[in-house]
Amino acid sequence: MIFIVDCMLGKLAKWLKILGFDALYFSKIEDSDLLALAQKEGRVLLSRDNGLIEKSRNIETLFIESEAWNTQVEQVLNEFGLWEDVSPYSRCIECNIELKDLPKGRARNLVTPFVFEQAESFALCPECDRVFWKGTHHKDMEFKIEEILSKRKRKK
Ligand SMILES: [Zn+2]
Numbered sequence: 001m002i003f004i005v006d007c008m009l010g011k012l013a014k015w016l017k018i019l020g021f022d023a024l025y026f027s028k029i030e031d032s033d034l035l036a037l038a039q040k041e042g043r044v045l046l047s048r049d050n051g052l053i054e055k056s057r058n059i060e061t062l063f064i065e066s067e068a069w070n071t072q073v074e075q076v077l078n079e080f081g082l083w084e085d086v087s088p089y090s091r092c093i094e095c096n097i098e099l100k101d102l103p104k105g106r107a108r109n110l111v112t113p114f115v116f117e118q119a120e121s122f123a124l125c126p127e128c129d130r131v132f133w134k135g136t137h138h139k140d141m142e143f144k145i146e147e148i149l150s151k152r153k154r155k156k
Helices: 007-018 031-041 050-055 069-079 113-118 139-149
Strands: 003-005 023-025 044-047 061-063 100-102 122-124 131-133
Touching: 003 007, 003 031, 007 023, 007 044, 007 069, 007 139, 031 044, 031 050, 044 050, 050 061, 061 069, 069 139
Parallel strands: 003 023, 003 044, 044 061
Antiparallel strands: 100 122, 122 131
C-alpha cells in the first residue's frame, strides 16, 4: 500500500517514511496535481481536508481525524492493518526511496574512519547517495518509534 499525503500533514508523511512506508509528500502542490498523481500511481490519499476528499473521485482516501501526528500515524496503521509491515529506517526520508544494503567494504570511502569502525551495517539511498548506518538516527527518534509501536492494539 502506497500513500500520497496532503500538504497539511507533513509530519505524518515524515513519520510514515521513518517507519518504512512509501508516502509521497509535497509541501506545495495544486489539488488537481495531487489527485492526478494519486490516481496515476494508485496511491491512497491521506488528508484532513474534506473539500479535497470530495474532489477525489476514483481515489482511495482516508480522512485523518486527529491533529496530533502520532495519533495520525496510529490511525493509518490501524485502518489499513499495517503494523506487521513497519520497517523503521528502511526508506530515505528525503527521497521516499527504499534504501539498499551497502556492503561494509564499499562504505569505507563514503563515511569517516570513526563511523566505519563503529558501525556494522550500512545502507545507501540510490537517489541522493546518502549513506545511513545504525547511529545515524537520534535517540529521540528511537524513543518515538518505540512509543508508536507500543500503541499497537493486540488483536488475535
Ligand atoms: Zn535519498
